[in-house]
Amino acid sequence: xxxxxxxxxxxxxxxxxxxxxxxxxxxxxxxxxxxxxxxxxxxxxxxxxxxxxxxxxxxxxxxxxxxxxxxxxxxxxxxxxxxxxxxxxxxxxxxxxxxxxxxxxxxxxxxxxxxxxxxxxxxxxxxxxxxxxxxxxxxxxxxxxxxxxxxxxxxxxxxxxxxxxxxxxxxxxxxxxxx
Numbered sequence: 001x002x003x004x005x006x007x008x009x010x011x012x013x014x015x016x017x018x019x020x021x022x023x024x025x026x027x028x029x030x031x032x033x034x035x036x037x038x039x040x041x042x043x044x045x046x047x048x049x050x051x052x053x054x055x056x057x058x059x060x061x062x063x064x065x066x067x068x069x070x071x072x073x074x075x076x077x078x079x080x081x082x083x084x085x086x087x088x089x090x091x092x093x094x095x096x097x098x099x100x101x102x103x104x105x106x107x108x109x110x111x112x113x114x115x116x117x118x119x120x121x122x123x124x125x126x127x128x129x130x131x132x133x134x135x136x137x138x139x140x141x142x143x144x145x146x147x148x149x150x151x152x153x154x155x156x157x158x159x160x161x162x163x164x165x166x167x168x169x170x171x172x173x174x175x176x177x178x179x
C-alpha cells in the first residue's frame with residue numbers, strides 16, 4: 001500500500017516544486033526590498049497627489065546611483081579612427097575569455113560586408129582575410145584569420161611584442177608600425 005501511495009504522491013509534489021522554482025525566477029517581482037509604486041492610472045491623469053509624488057521622489061532617492069567605474073571623456077568615446085584597408089593598417093583582435101570574444105571574432109571574418117570579404121573554407125575555423133587587390137597581405141590579425149600566432153589567449157603585452165614578428169613571418173613586412 002505504501003509503494004502505491006508514494007508512486008502517486010511523488011510526481012505531483014515534484015511538479016509543484018518545479019512550478020515554485022520557475023515562478024521564483026519568472027515572476028515580475030521587484031529586485032531587492034525597495035519597489036517604486038506606480039500611481040493609479042486615474043492619479044496619473046490628474047497629476048497625482050503631492051504627498052504621493054514626495055514619497056516617490058524619496059523612494060527614487062533611496063535607490064543607489066550607478067557610478068561610472070571608468071569615467072571616459074566624451075572625446076575618447078566619440079573619436080573617429082580612420083582605418084585604411086588598402087594601406088598598411090591591421091586590426092589586431094585581442095581575445096578576452098568569457099566576454100563573447102569568440103562570437104565577435106567569427107563575425108569579423110564571416111559577416112562583415114567588404115569589397116573583398118574573408119575567404120572561409122567549409123569545415124575550417126581559419127579564414128583568409130586578404131586586402132583588396134593583394135594576395136598575401138592581411139588586414140586582420142585574429143584567431144580566425146591567422147590562428148593563435150602569439151599563443152593561446154595572448155594578452156596585450158604579448159600581442160604588442162609578438163604581432164610585428166608574426167606579420168613578418170607571414171610575409172607582411174610593411175605592417176610593422178604600431179599605433
